[in-house]
Amino acid sequence: MTTLEPEYQNLIEAGKQDLKGDAVGAALEEIALKALEFLREKCKRVKLFSKVPGKDYFAFTPKDGKGELSRPVNKALFDARVTKKQLQTIFGKGIVKVDQDLLARLLYSLAISYCAATDLTKKDDKKTPGTFFEVLVGHLVSRAFGTNPQKEIKIPTLDIENKLPTDYVFDLGQGKNRIHLPVKISTRERIVQVWAHQRILDAMHGVNRFTGILICLTETNKQKDSSVIEVCLPGQWAAYQMYIGQLRRVYYLDVPEKYKPLVESYPFIQVKSFASFFREIDRLTKASPLA
Amino acid sequence: MTTLEPEYQNLIEAGKQDLKGDAVGAALEEIALKALEFLREKCKRVKLFSKVPGKDYFAFTPKDGKGELSRPVNKALFDARVTKKQLQTIFGKGIVKVDQDLLARLLYSLAISYCAATDLTKKDDKKTPGTFFEVLVGHLVSRAFGTNPQKEIKIPTLDIENKLPTDYVFDLGQGKNRIHLPVKISTRERIVQVWAHQRILDAMHGVNRFTGILICLTETNKQKDSSVIEVCLPGQWAAYQMYIGQLRRVYYLDVPEKYKPLVESYPFIQVKSFASFFREIDRLTKASPLA
DSSP, rough: OOOHHHHHHOOOOOHOTTTTSHHHHHHHHHHHHHHHEEEHHHHHEOEEEETTTTOOOEEEEEEESSSSOOOOEEEOOOOOOOHHHHHHHHHGGGGGGGGGGHHHHHHHHHHHHHHHHHHHHSSSSSSSHHHHHHHHHHHHHHHHTTTOOOEEEEEESSEEEEEOOOOOOOOOTTTEEEEOOEEEEEEGGGHHHHHHOOOHHHHHOOSSSSEEEEEOOOOOETTSSSEEEEEOOOHHHHHHHHHHHHHEEEEHHHHHHGGGGGGGTOOOOOOEEEEGGGGGGHHHSSSTTTT | OOOOOHHHHHHHHHHHOTTTTTTHHHHHHHHHHHHHHHHHEEEEEEOEEEEEEOEEEEEEEESSSSSSSSOOEEEETTTTTHHHHHHHHHSSGGGGGGGGGHHHHHHHHHHHHHHHHHHHHSSOOOOOHHHHHHHHHHHHHHHHHSOOEEEEEEEOOOOOOOEEEEEEEEEETBBBBBEEEEEESSOOOGGGGHHHHHHHHHHHTTTTTTEEEEEEEOOOOEESEEEEOOOOHHHHHHHHHTEEESSSEESSSSOOGGGGGGGTTTOOEEEEGGGGGOOOOOHBBBSSSSS
């Protein structure tokens, strides 16, 4: 029985020590290559009926299994033959030079590798794929920013000591904006939390003190009949962006079709491929987003 | 095998027709009396180790079962011998005259009856207890307000048609405040949604246009060792109340110990027993809460 447990523990430990450190990149490389090998060698692909226009999805199933299916995998974005050398371009400084389409495939293949393999090797494990994805994104973003994040903020009040657990927050130092960077495998109805936390930061510290950047893997959902849909709530997102707080960017590794038009009409939520993040860091971290 | 399925379907159907109508009261009475009879006749009590100071909890287990346990039941608030006549005082106009301690016990016994019975008759059913509790509270509140609620609001914008699904919202007519009334079995970390929806209503329609009233059953949690704790996040609630929106009241059927002190220090969140709601409706529905 294949298990990725030792590699996963190794990754978590490295992330706790120094999220932006080389050891995390090495651990991500190790776990992804092992997961991809498992998917390549021990599994086969099952085509899923995609209800998402323009996108094909398949699932993995163990060759010797009882027909269990992994989560949906985007055919165009997945490459089971990602090499060690390719992964090293992601973890090095050259990431900004990698072709955008290739980078999108490398990032997606890396992220989905552990998740799909875990679907088949560890029954009902929803927690470790989420944590894996958070460490993966946290590592890449920390390297890009050159600093590690925190995961709670103090709430300054006149006479009360209080603190709030948050997603990642980055202090980039003098002359730069701070970053509020939640990371989610998928969003569903809970996502209002992200806007609510942005609102708390804005209300506590002033609007435009923290730049909100949400990073998600996908919104795919495998239905009981094995068809694939994307669960999207564009109308609710618009209401959150208008009335709760303003996220500056929402990046996906597999951008949902129904969120693509959000950028074109008010309130103009900027939904993009995560691959494009690395080329616009200077713009996102400027002291004033209105400059 | 006892099942409450027909009574449950009957209740849901009646609620859809007219939430404040007599048929809903009759259906609630029927389902509660049957659930209580099941708990009284077919089950026995197992004492749980309560880690909540000043509160005793037990669980029900079927006399002929394999030791399955229901959710925790508050010993002081539960009365398995609630009578039809007593329940009829709740559903009639006399509810405001019922002694507060007795009313608290009647409301709690009614609410927990179906939930505890369902824990033992329908494995892993988390949905119907939530819906049952929503209909129970919705019925009592609709009768008290004299009008039925809606469950979505239109989002008025310059050029976009949009709507947002919400918990109950009540329009009490000219000269009275509108009411935003979420109902939850328990809150946990998702509860930020309630403050976020209050914020959207305030931002869309103006502060103090909708009075926010949250109604919850309990925050008890049965641990793996069968001890009982209350899961409370008072610091986070304070941050939500300070920076996202202001709820006017939070009512519980089993008020958590850690939320009781919230009323005593800034931001003075008003957490109370649901029994007291019926006596302060005039104050809560006045056109201006600041008057």
